[in-house]
Amino acid sequence: MDRYLEAAKDAAQKAGRILRENIDKSGTIFFKGAIDLVTNFDNQSQEAIFKHLSSCFPGHDFMAEEGLNKEEGAGFRWIFDPLDGTTNYAHNFPIFCVSIALERKGEIVLGVVYDPMRKEMFSAIKGGGAFFNGKEIMVSSVDDLDKGLIATGFPYDIRVSEVNNIVHFNNFLTRVQGIRRCGSAAMDLCYVACGRFDGFWELKLQPWDVAAGALIAQEGGGRISDFKNHEFNIFSSEILATNGLIHQQMVDVLQMENVKV
Known part of the structure; x- marks a missing residue:
């Protein structure tokens, strides 16, 4: 290899x-x-x-x-x-x-x-x-979402689709130390892998956006799933990548009732 x-x-x-x-x-x-x-x-x-x-x-x-x-x-x-x-x-x-x-x-x-x-x-x-x-x-050792620095992005159809991540973004805003929007999912995933970010979520990405970064995050000790904590693959419509320690906490926010996914 x-x-x-x-x-x-x-x-x-x-x-x-x-x-x-x-x-x-x-x-x-x-x-x-x-x-x-x-x-x-x-x-x-x-x-x-x-x-x-x-x-x-x-x-x-x-x-x-x-x-x-x-x-x-x-x-x-x-x-x-x-x-x-x-x-x-x-x-x-x-x-x-x-x-x-x-x-x-x-x-x-x-x-x-x-x-x-x-x-x-x-x-x-x-x-x-x-x-x-x-x-x-290796990924970070932050185990409390409240102290976490996380990242996300928004889909290209944000202007016309209700499935646009804005509600999730708002839900996370008051539950984390900070949110960053870099504009590159591959870099976000690598930043999870090396501990610069503690978590990352996004939707409507393509295989070429996540294939390399998701593996790097996993090999750095991170955890990858969809928003419901189900198994992730590169054709999934959702990705959640964390240091593992705050994974369930992020899943819980992503699954809050009465939100538009």
């Missing part, structure tokens, strides 16, 4: 270099929805990742955010987001990352998340722990 990990890291760094070197340039922005956008640098990053990984592993399958879906039945599939945090990037706000995961026969076995602005590389191989720039990391 080490050779897959090194290839993923190399691909993430190549893509990250493109993003880092072009963040202050005026790129082309395309709108996929009212607030859902993509830049030409998303596409350049995606092409760099695909070119590198497909040259290393020509028989592998691929799934990526910007319309890439290559299936050859190889048993291995790379699932990646070439730019997680596109809105931030388009506004020259330096919180974004490259997220790459490897799925083997339906199971995520490897994850890499790279923040090119801070040159922070998070990685994990299933069963092997989680790492930050080569050093093993």
